[in-house]
Amino acid sequence: MATDAKICGLSTPDTLDAAVRGGASHVGFVFFAPSPRHVSFDAVAALAARVPPHVRKVGVFVDPDDNLLDAAIAAAKLDALQLHRTAPERTAAIRGRTGREIWSAVAVKTRADLDAARRYAQAADRVLYDARTPDDAALPGGMGLRFDWTLLEGFRHPLPWALSGGLDAANVAEAIHRTGAPLVDVSSGVESAPGIKAVDKIAAFLQATAAA
Numbered sequence: 001m002a003t004d005a006k007i008c009g010l011s012t013p014d015t016l017d018a019a020v021r022g023g024a025s026h027v028g029f030v031f032f033a034p035s036p037r038h039v040s041f042d043a044v045a046a047l048a049a050r051v052p053p054h055v056r057k058v059g060v061f062v063d064p065d066d067n068l069l070d071a072a073i074a075a076a077k078l079d080a081l082q083l084h085r086t087a088p089e090r091t092a093a094i095r096g097r098t099g100r101e102i103w104s105a106v107a108v109k110t111r112a113d114l115d116a117a118r119r120y121a122q123a124a125d126r127v128l129y130d131a132r133t134p135d136d137a138a139l140p141g142g143m144g145l146r147f148d149w150t151l152l153e154g155f156r157h158p159l160p161w162a163l164s165g166g167l168d169a170a171n172v173a174e175a176i177h178r179t180g181a182p183l184v185d186v187s188s189g190v191e192s193a194p195g196i197k198a199v200d201k202i203a204a205f206l207q208a209t210a211a212a
């Protein structure tokens, strides 16, 4: 079965177009000021207008307040909200208030971390397994870190799910074969420097995903 792919942290028209042209199912925009991928509302409105209807627009947030969510949804016409470090109760409230599809990021380093996914079963629509970043890191994601994919072996996923964390064109086929991920998500692995997406890397990632 074909694997869906999300290209995350897009901030320029040429790289957004590369993601769409290459067959991405989802594109992601980061609304978190400390991130090198952070987009303004004006910039994201222009980018979102280039996205065809069959490609879903995902906003990435870190425990956001309602004002940020409302402004981002309005500017980017978001289809889905990817929430990092957001408690299940707050996640459920955001889902009820916005009516958007919710992706809950679960930070993984050990098998015990996977238990957190179950806490989102009633609150979210999808779990995104991502590598746990160091406690003192500025970002909860987007650092190109991988986790041990074998931790997912035999795990009963409580929801539809996606795999992220340190993926790139060279390892995404192995990641799909080892985990059976129905959707893969990449940010740093298609960049030439933090926050600088590369058209050729986006194309290579999407080709590798389609061929897996």
Ligand SMILES: O=C(O)c1ccccc1N[C@@H]1O[C@H](COP(=O)(O)O)[C@@H](O)[C@H]1O
Residues within 6 Å of the ligand: 008, 009, 028, 030, 032, 035, 036, 037, 060, 061, 062, 084, 128, 130, 139, 140, 141, 142, 143, 144, 145, 164, 165, 166, 167, 185, 186, 187, 188, 189
């Ligand atoms: O990309 C960011 O800057 C970011 C900021 C805050 C939360 C999440 C972020 N990125 C997400 O992290 C994963 C993995 O990224 P990578 O491929 O390892 O660089 C991905 O889902 C991004 O959406």
